Amino acid sequence: MGDALERELQTHFGFSSFREGQKEIIEDVLTGRDVLGILPTGVGKSLCFQLPAKLLKGTTIVISPLISLMVDQVKQLKANGFKDVIAINSLMDMKQRSVSLNQLHRYSLIYLSPEMIQNQWLEKRLQQLKIDLLVIDEAHCISQWGHEFRTDYLKIGKAAEKLGRPPILALSATATPEVQKDIKHQLGLKETKDHIYKMDKPNMTFSVESCERPEDKLDRMVTILRTKKLPTMIYFSSRQTAEHITEELKRHTGQRIAFYHGGMEPMDRLLVQQQFMNDQLDVICCTNAFGMGVDKSNIRRIIHYHLPTQLESFIQEVGRAGRDGLPCTSLVLYTPTDHFLPLRLIQSELPEETDVHKFFQFLQTESDLNRGDIAEKLELSESQWNFLRFQVEHLSDTSRQEAKVKIIQQLKNRSYYKNRKFKEMLDWIHYDGCRRVKLYAPFQEGFIEPQVPCCDSCGGSVEDLNIFAAQDSDHEEESWEERLKAIFLQGNNRV
Numbered sequence: 001m002g003d004a005l006e007r008e009l010q011t012h013f014g015f016s017s018f019r020e021g022q023k024e025i026i027e028d029v030l031t032g033r034d035v036l037g038i039l040p041t042g043v044g045k046s047l048c049f050q051l052p053a054k055l056l057k058g059t060t061i062v063i064s065p066l067i068s069l070m071v072d073q074v075k076q077l078k079a080n081g082f083k084d085v086i087a088i089n090s091l092m093d094m095k096q097r098s099v100s101l102n103q104l105h106r107y108s109l110i111y112l113s114p115e116m117i118q119n120q121w122l123e124k125r126l127q128q129l130k131i132d133l134l135v136i137d138e139a140h141c142i143s144q145w146g147h148e149f150r151t152d153y154l155k156i157g158k159a160a161e162k163l164g165r166p167p168i169l170a171l172s173a174t175a176t177p178e179v180q181k182d183i184k185h186q187l188g189l190k191e192t193k194d195h196i197y198k199m200d201k202p203n204m205t206f207s208v209e210s211c212e213r214p215e216d217k218l219d220r221m222v223t224i225l226r227t228k229k230l231p232t233m234i235y236f237s238s239r240q241t242a243e244h245i246t247e248e249l250k251r252h253t254g255q256r257i258a259f260y261h262g263g264m265e266p267m268d269r270l271l272v273q274q275q276f277m278n279d280q281l282d283v284i285c286c287t288n289a290f291g292m293g294v295d296k297s298n299i300r301r302i303i304h305y306h307l308p309t310q311l312e313s314f315i316q317e318v319g320r321a322g323r324d325g326l327p328c329t330s331l332v333l334y335t336p337t338d339h340f341l342p343l344r345l346i347q348s349e350l351p352e353e354t355d356v357h358k359f360f361q362f363l364q365t366e367s368d369l370n371r372g373d374i375a376e377k378l379e380l381s382e383s384q385w386n387f388l389r390f391q392v393e394h395l396s397d398t399s400r401q402e403a404k405v406k407i408i409q410q411l412k413n414r415s416y417y418k419n420r421k422f423k424e425m426l427d428w429i430h431y432d433g434c435r436r437v438k439l440y441a442p443f444q445e446g447f448i449e450p451q452v453p454c455c456d457s458c459g460g461s462v463e464d465l466n467i468f469a470a471q472d473s474d475h476e477e478e479s480w481e482e483r484l485k486a487i488f489l490q491g492n493n494r495v
């Protein structure tokens with residue numbers, strides 16, 4: 001294969017060389033093997049299936065977790081002349097969808113959500129194609145979301161069987177050995193070629209600052225934003241707080257700031273994402289609904305107003321910054337009571353043992369799990385209901401009594417697992433040694449020497465970035481057209 005692959009890279013994507021890991025993964029993919037690829041955020045995992053999609057005769061299907069991510073990638077590909085690519089998602093209207101479904105054979109790369117690939121009608125269409133590669137992008141979602149929130153992630157293995165079991169490529173930036181095992185297990189992968197690389201971000205300075213009260217966080221953020229206008233993401237676990245802080249920050253800094261969360265209309269979300277991508281916003285206040293896989297090169301700061309529930313999420317979220325390789329920084333703001341919210345979130349994702357009993361009682365008189373009102377009747381959150389429903393369907397060959405015992409056991413396992421994960425996060429916050437060492441320890445041995453001040457324990461701080469970023473200080477001065485557009489979009493979009 002040798003240099004031929006480099007030529008294809010140049011021809012189709014205009015890149016002169018592969019980044020670490022890409023070629024190795026692509027070569028194995030092209031030989032039809034099942035591959036697990038763990039490469040750091042922003043390195044170019046997408047290329048590991050986009051180039052094969054170009055080279056393979058048949059169709060490549062990519063399972064992607066977020067519509068925004070699919071739309072973003074399809075847009076970028078089309079802009080670069082890769083036309084036979086499509087994302088089939090719920091934003092398409094009926095007509096668009098039926099037109100594209102009738103012409104599926106025309107596409108060499110098809111993006112789908114894990115829910116969409118379970119769609120029986122679509123499945124029939126896909127069965128008529130020759131599928132050469134099935135990719136699971138952001139494959140840690142299988143482990144992170146599959147068990148409760150999005151159980152269709154656990155059904156991808158079965159879907160692959162129905163499609164003639166094409167070779168599988170699972171990609172992620174954040175998978176501990178434990179999660180790698182879960183990914184393989186859930187996908188039914190027996191012999192994979194593993195390509196696991198270090199996940200370091202040598203261009204990022206890590207810091208944690210403790211605040212006494214939530215208001216202090218606002219003051220601190222205002223100070224930081226005012227020192228320098230730089231593309232910044234602020235992560236929240238609460239939609240309401242994200243909206244509230246957006247208003248406060250706008251008022252105190254005069255910068256272009258918008259919020260983004262899962263409670264917004266999909267079109268509004270896309271618009272805010274596009275504005276941020278196009279540098280029409282300085283700061284985005286978002287929940288974890290934003291960001292995964294989103295490829296904006298010049299984000300300089302990631303601030304966590306709330307704590308993520310696990311280190312993996314944290315690494316994903318800080319992974320949005322500095323994709324151009326230039327210095328970037330992460331700051332976690334922390335008050336002594338900040339662990340309550342994540343713990344509450346974890347609890348709300350899983351049903352209680354009493355809910356399981358209630359559910360089984362309910363099953364004695366009702367067998368149709370498709371009824372839309374069951375969750376409401378049993379007072380379960382969406383993710384609690386998804387967990388129960390998946391488990392019951394999964395254990396349909398087992399006696400009721402046995403299923404109940406197994407489900408309760410699984411519940412305990414998951415709860416234990418999630419709490420253990422969160423404890424890792426908390427330990428990191430309270431750690432007083434090098435944060436880089438501690439952060440990467442569960443994922444890899446050692447770390448790559450950073451090119452920027454390492455972390456607050458090693459003498460760095462969020463302010464360091466101002467020195468590094470000084471060169472591009474104020475050339476962001478906007479034109480009147482840009483300003484007008486921003487005002488116009490603000491009016492239209494409740495931002």
Ligand SMILES: Nc1ncnc2c1ncn2[C@@H]1O[C@H](COP(=O)(O)OP(=O)(O)OP(=O)(O)O)[C@@H](O)[C@H]1O
Nearest residue numbers: 015017018019041042043044045046047173293295
């Ligand atoms: N060989 C290459 N040479 C130059 N640029 C590349 C190369 N491969 C990928 N890129 C660019 O790197 C950027 C990041 O790629 P991509 O979005 O695929 O990263 P990723 O690994 O999927 O990150 P994430 O974990 O956040 O999803 C893209 O803009 C892409 O065009």
Ligand SMILES: [Mg+2]
Nearest residue numbers: 045046137293
């Ligand atoms: Mg990606």
Ligand SMILES: [Zn+2]
Nearest residue numbers: 434454455458
């Ligand atoms: Zn350090």
